[in-house]
Amino acid sequence: MLKRVFSSPRTWIVLLLAGALALVAWRNARGPQVHVDTVTRADVTQTVVSTGRLITPARVELGSVITGTVRALLVREGDLVKRGQVLARLEDEELRAALAQARASALEADARLAQIGTLAGPVAENALARAEQNLRLAREEYERTERLHRQGFFSTSKLDEANRNLKVAEADLASALAQASANRPKGSEYALARARREQAQSAAALAKARLDYTEIRASADGTLLRKFIEPGDAVQPGKKLFELTVAGETQVTLLVDEKNSGLVSIGQRARVAADAYPDRPVDGEVFYIAAGIDATRGTVEVKLRIARPEPFLKPDMTVSAELLAGQKKGALALPAGSVRDAGGTAPWVLVVREGRAARVPVKLGLRGEGVVEIASGLAEGDRVIPPRAPVQAGDRLRADPAPPPERPKAGALDIVR
Numbered sequence: 480m481l482k483r484v485f486s487s488p489r490t491w492i493v494l495l496l497a498g499a500l501a502l503v504a505w506r507n508a509r510g511p512q513v514h515v516d517t518v519t520r521a522d523v524t525q526t527v528v529s530t531g532r533l534i535t536p537a538r539v540e541l542g543s544v545i546t547g548t549v550r551a552l553l554v555r556e557g558d559l560v561k562r563g564q565v566l567a568r569l570e571d572e573e574l575r576a577a578l579a580q581a582r583a584s585a586l587e588a589d590a591r592l593a594q595i596g597t598l599a600g601p602v603a604e605n606a607l608a609r610a611e612q613n614l615r616l617a618r619e620e621y622e623r624t625e626r627l628h629r630q631g632f633f634s635t636s637k638l639d640e641a642n643r644n645l646k647v648a649e650a651d652l653a654s655a656l657a658q659a660s661a662n663r664p665k666g667s668e669y670a671l672a673r674a675r676r677e678q679a680q681s682a683a684a685l686a687k688a689r690l691d692y693t694e695i696r697a698s699a700d701g702t703l704l705r706k707f708i709e710p711g712d713a714v715q716p717g718k719k720l721f722e723l724t725v726a727g728e729t730q731v732t733l734l735v736d737e738k739n740s741g742l743v744s745i746g747q748r749a750r751v752a753a754d755a756y757p758d759r760p761v762d763g764e765v766f767y768i769a770a771g772i773d774a775t776r777g778t779v780e781v782k783l784r785i786a787r788p789e790p791f792l793k794p795d796m797t798v799s800a801e802l803l804a805g806q807k808k809g810a811l812a813l814p815a816g817s818v819r820d821a822g823g824t825a826p827w828v829l830v831v832r833e834g835r836a837a838r839v840p841v842k843l844g845l846r847g848e849g850v851v852e853i854a855s856g857l858a859e860g861d862r863v864i865p866p867r868a869p870v871q872a873g874d875r876l877r878a879d880p881a882p883p884p885e886r887p888k889a890g891a892l893d894i895v896r
Contacts, residue, residue, distance in 0.1 A: 588676035
């Protein structure tokens with residue numbers, strides 16, 4: 480009878496269905512099978528990424544201080560120039576003639592001053608000596624004539640003549656003394672000649688300065704950004720001819736999201752890459768953080784100093800900067816996607832505990848690229864249920880030991896454009 484029962488196909492179908500139902504019930508009792516992320520030890524690096532532009536500390540605009548016509552243009556845009564280098568020349572024939580005339584006047588004034596010292600001065604001194612001698616003789620003659628007149632030997636007319644000669648000698652002496660004094664180093668003639676020489680020399684210096692203005696020179700070492708003239712153009716004071724960036728420290732200005740302003744500090748290291756040369760990054764350092772927030776953008780201005788700028792870095796280039804906010808080796812790490820409410824004040828995870836999902840609050844540390852540091856709440860080896868798994872706290876589940884399918888890495892902390 481029993482043999483007949485088990486030999487029936489219907490009996491086997493019933494048994495198979497019962498077994499399947501029992502297996503399903505057993506599996507349901509254990510819960511669904513889900514992939515889990517395991518807490519491991521790893522190196523975590525947190526960065527803040529932002530875009531910005533290269534800037535130079537100073538730009539200067541060069542122009543002409545005289546009116547003229549461009550005769551020659553000696554540089555091109557993008558050229559590196561040195562302080563004092565001639566960038567352009569203006570027509571200068573008229574100014575060269577004025578300089579030659581001024582220099583001739585200066586030579587004439589020099590000659591006049593030398594003449595006073597070697598000729599007019601000695602002649603005046605000799606004349607003074609003769610006048611003094613003549614006055615002494617005239618005085619002696621007058622005294623002798625007056626004595627003889629009292630004795631009755633000379634007439635009154637003779638005495639009057641001697642007196643006139645004395646007065647003439649005194650006047651000649653006064654004139655000679657004035658002439659000699661004027662030609663002495665502190666005299667008026669000497670001072671006038673010296674003033675004329677200085678005036679002529681000043682005129683020559685002015686003419687030389689105006690001639691120098693026909694050469695437009697770089698005021699500092701730097702790079703010529705733009706030129707606004709061509710040969711033959713007329714220029715005048717106030718017209719911009721060249722724009723020059725001053726050589727020196729290359730800087731980067733960034734706009735960092737205000738929520739990450741606490742992760743940026745003075746002296747912080749950074750890696751900077753120009754969008755045109757992404758495979759050639761350079762090192763930078765934070766040296767300025769704005770005191771206020773831009774309310775319209777919700778950003779804070781940050782400036783970096785480039786220690787060793789490369790020649791390919793040009794002013795106003797768009798660059799990306801990655802600021803190192805923190806780094807820890809061998810930290811407890813978990814894929815960032817497994818942490819729930821990671822951006823809030825109370826992040827938490829679902830952890831496998833004795834075959835069930837258990838909610839556990841965690842404290843996060845550094846936030847790296849696709850991973851976060853678990854500062855507290857979990858231990859190495861804990862299995863964490865990612866949000867994509869269809870389970871809730873308290874549900875039974877079976878942890879899949881196989882690694883989860885690869886998913887794209889989370890981006891850096893922020894990118895402000």
